[in-house]
Amino acid sequence: MRPRSFNLQITIFLLIRTAINTCIRMVGPFLLVFARGIGADMTSMATAVSASMAASAVGPFLAEIADRKGRKAGMLLGLVIFTLGVGLVIVWPAYAAFLLALLLASLGNNLFLAAVQAYVGDQIPYEKRGVTLSILEISWAGAFIAGVPLVGFLIARAGWESPFISLFILGVLSIIGVFLLVPDVPVEKNAGESLNGLRFKLILNTPAALFGLALGFLVITGNNVISMIFGVWMEEAYGLKIAAIGAAATVIGFAELAGEGTVGLVVDRFGKGRTIAVGLIINILSAILPFFIGGSVAGALVWLFIFYFSFEVTLVAAIPLMTEILPQARATLMAVFLAASSLGMATGEFLGPRLYTAGGFTANVVAAMLVNLLGLIILPKVRRSK
Incomplete structure (x- = not known):
């Protein structure tokens, strides 16, 4: 039964995720x-920055704790790791500490997020789950629209370390908030079960789960093939480095927000799979737009909005679907999904500059279109548990 304080919990989760994403x-x-x-x-x-993504590979192994010890334990573990990470820079302002801080922040984020998504999956029926999960995803756009400008304000007035001090304080408050507000709900488990990789074996033996992980990898790869290079493209195409890229960042933030809001409105009524399919189709078709409306800064910004909007629709709609593929290993699967997404990010960041050097922006656009087309082909294989 859903706790009475569930709406307050969702609000707290949203604020915590905004801080972590910032x-x-x-x-x-x-x-x-x-x-x-x-x-x-x-x-x-x-x-x-690149090494911080590697931390997500450890996340799924620790996230199994949330399937064994409870969602609250998984959330608290993630928050403690995140808070220790940002706090390290305060006491040791050096490169090694900065590297460790990013590693721990990334790992803590993946653990906390997987536990939260699993908790929402426990509390809300699948048919209504998309709205709540899309609300939580607003934190990604919110970090770019509100959090990052606030960081700039803090740095300008209190120095480069000030964001880490603020994030450490928010981390401590988050731990207290989760400890007080989230109930200790025991999870079902088999007698004698231990942290032995049982759920990973289950994932590996479930084709729908594997296709879902591949879908996340492909969608993120296609997005980052563009993300890594759009600034260079706009600088070379228009010669407006600061103005154009600054405007693009704002446009991307609002495109993400619009995508998350759209999913919240339609995904449960229209269907998770169909929403993902529409997002992928729009993203694929948008690949041809730069050749027609990309002759000006305004045209390029319109295309970026459509591209990032459709990407966000696709990714956010995939989250509630993934939460129902293996309910008995929900937190573990969501952590592996985050790891697959991070691997897609690393792949896109690796390929983006090389494609651009080899074939110009056209090569990046074609690559994004092809990986999303492959995602659309395998989408019917991503099915919820019966």
């Missing part, structure tokens, strides 16, 4: 600021 998304815009603060060069900083 930590993750602030690095790109303020990379030079942080580099100067810790005395590192750009190459080393890029290595730190």
Whole structure:
């Protein structure tokens, strides 16, 4: 039975995720600021950012705790790891601490998010689950629209370390909030079951789960093939580095917000699979738009809005579907889904600059279209548990 404080819990989860996502998304815009603060060069900083994604590979193994010990335990573990990570920079403002902070923040985020998504899946029927999960995803756009500008405000007035101090305080408050508000609900388990990889074996033996993981990987890869290079494209195409890229960042943030809001309105009525399919089709078809409306900054921004809007619709609609593929291993599967998405991010970031160098922006657009087309082909294989 859903607890009376469930709506308050969702609000707290949304605020916590906005803070965590702000930590993750602030690095790109303020990379030079942080580099100067810790005395590192750009190459080393890029290595730190890339290495932080590797932490998600550990997440699924720890996330099994949320399937065994309860969702609350998984949330608290993720928040403690995140808080320790950002706190490390405060007491040790050096490159090594910055690298560890990003690693721990990424790992903590994946653990907390998987436990929250599993908790929502426990409390809300599948037919109504999409609305709540899409509300929680507003935190991703919210971090870019509100959190990152607030970080800039703090840095300008209190120095480059100030965001980490603020995030540490928010982390401590988040731990207290989850401890007090989220009930200790025992999860069903087999007698004698231990942390032995049983759920990973179940995932590997479930084709729908594997196709769902492949779908997440492909969608994120296609997005990051563009994300890694759109700034370079706009700079070289229009010569408006600061103005165009700044405007693009704002457009992307509102496109993400619009995509998350759209999913909340339609996904439960229209169907998770059909919403994903529409998002993929729009994203694939949008690949041809730069060749028709990309001759101006305004045209390029219109295309970016459509591209990121349809991507966000696809990804956010996939989350409630993934929560029902293996209910008995819900937290573990969602953590593996996050790991697959992070691997897709790394793949897209690796391929993006190389495609651009080899064939210009056209190569990136074609690559994004092809991986999303493959995602559309395998989508019918991603089915909820009967």
